[in-house]
Amino acid sequence: GAVVSQHPSWVICKSGTSVKIECRSLDFQATTMFWYRQFPKQSLMLMATSNEGSKATYEQGVEKDKFLINHASLTLSTLTVTSAHPEDSSFYICSARRDRVQAVGELYEQYFGPGTRLTVT
Amino acid sequence: RKEVEQDPGPFNVPEGATVAFNCTYSNSASQSFFWYRQDCRKEPKLLMSVYSSGNEDGRFTAQLNRASQYISLLIRDSKLSDSATYLCVVNRNSARQLTFGSGTQLTVLP
Numbered sequence: 001g002a003v004v005s006q007h008p009s010w011v012i013c014k015s016g017t018s019v020k021i022e023c024r025s026l027d028f029q030a031t032t033m034f035w036y037r038q039f040p041k042q043s044l045m046l047m048a049t050s051n052e053g054s055k056a057t058y059e060q061g062v063e064k065d066k067f068l069i070n071h072a073s074l075t076l077s078t079l080t081v082t083s084a085h086p087e088d089s090s091f092y093i094c095s096a097r098r099d100r101v102q103a104v105g106e107l108y109e110q111y112f113g114p115g116t117r118l119t120v121t
Numbered sequence: 122r123k124e125v126e127q128d129p130g131p132f133n134v135p136e137g138a139t140v141a142f143n144c145t146y147s148n149s150a151s152q153s154f155f156w157y158r159q160d161c162r163k164e165p166k167l168l169m170s171v172y173s174s175g176n177e178d179g180r181f182t183a184q185l186n187r188a189s190q191y192i193s194l195l196i197r198d199s200k201l202s203d204s205a206t207y208l209c210v211v212n213r214n215s216a217r218q219l220t221f222g223s224g225t226q227l228t229v230l231p
Contacts, residue, residue, distance in 0.1 A: 032217065043208070043223045044165065093164050097217055108153055108217040112164040 002028050004096045006113030013084055013120055020080045021116045023094030029074035030096035034110065035067070038091045050077040084120040092116045122147055127209050127222035135230050138199050142225045144192040144209030153212035154185055156194045158205040159224065165208055169194070199229045 003026040013019050023033055031052045036044040048069055049057040056069035068080040077096075081088055095110040127144045134140050146154075154171035169176065171183040171192055182195040192209055209222035 034218065043221045046218060046220075049218060091162075095219075108212065109155070109167055109170060110217075110219055111167060115164045117162075 002026075002096070002098050002109075002111040004094065004111045004113040006094055006116055008116055009114060010117040011119070013118070015085055015120055016083055018080055018082045019084055019118060020078055021092055021094070021118075023077045023079070023096065023113050025075045025096040025098075025111070028096070028098050030077075030098065031074060032097045033071060033077040034095045034097070035069060035077075035079050036093045036095065038093060038115075044093065047079075081118065084118070086120045089118055089120045092118055123223075124148060124213070124220045125209055125211050125222040127207075127225050129223060129225060131226040131228060133228045133230055134199055136199060136201060138229075139195065139197045140199055140227065141196075142194045142207055142209070142227075144194075144222055146190050146192070146209075146211045146220075148211070148213065148220075149187075149190060151190075151211045151213070153217070154183075154192050155210040155219070156181075156183060156192075157208040157210055157221075159208055160205050165221075168207070196227075199227075201229050201231060204228045 005024045007022045033050040035047045038044045046059050047062045050069045050071040052071045058064045071077040093115040094113045097110050125146050156168045157165040158168050159165040169183050171185045175184040180197045184193045206224040206226050208224045210219050213220045
């Protein structure tokens with residue numbers, strides 16, 4: 001499978017500060033990356049779709065001014081949680097979409113980074 | 122109704138058993154289907170893409186029934202290392218956004 005890295009793997013910050021999370025596709029180019037959030041014992045919830053060279057598309061209920069996304073290159077997307085609060089504490093996971101053409105047709109597979117565990121105190 | 126529904130389990134099976142997971146999806150326009158596995162406090166890892174004719178990868182077999190909007194995953198000769206949460210995943214739209222089921226928890230017992 002393809003490799004996606006995410007940094008940092010965990011972070012503890014104080015309420016009111018900002019945290020930047022990086023997501024990199026290491027062995028393929030990804031025009032589209034996705035940011036998810038997962039609370040304990042719940043499934044992944046899509047926060048936003050990040051497109052290289054254009055503005056991110058946010059899901060309903062996700063504040064774009066609070067969760068800033070930048071996708072400056074085909075291998076890097078960043079998520080900045082601004083003015084973090086304790087309720088923002090969660091597991092943030094990025095994924096990068098790899099597009100392939102195979103005999104069965106086009107495949108659009110998402111590969112996930114290892115996640116960032118954010119704790120806001 | 123949820124977009125992707127799975128039986129949450131848990132499924133507790135002995136080593137060597139065969140176990141099957143089912144999943145239904147609500148959007149008939151969905152085009153791509155996947156099974157991911159997620160270990161506790163880890164990211165999801167792609168297990169299989171599901172092709173329309175069904176496909177097999179070693180001990181794992183995936184089936185798709187578009188008419189019934191139903192996907193299945195069969196695991197044969199289960200191993201202790203198969204213990205994880207299995208996520209049924211469906212593409213949502215032309216942007217290839219994914220919708221995740223809530224997952225089915227599997228524990229393989231020695």
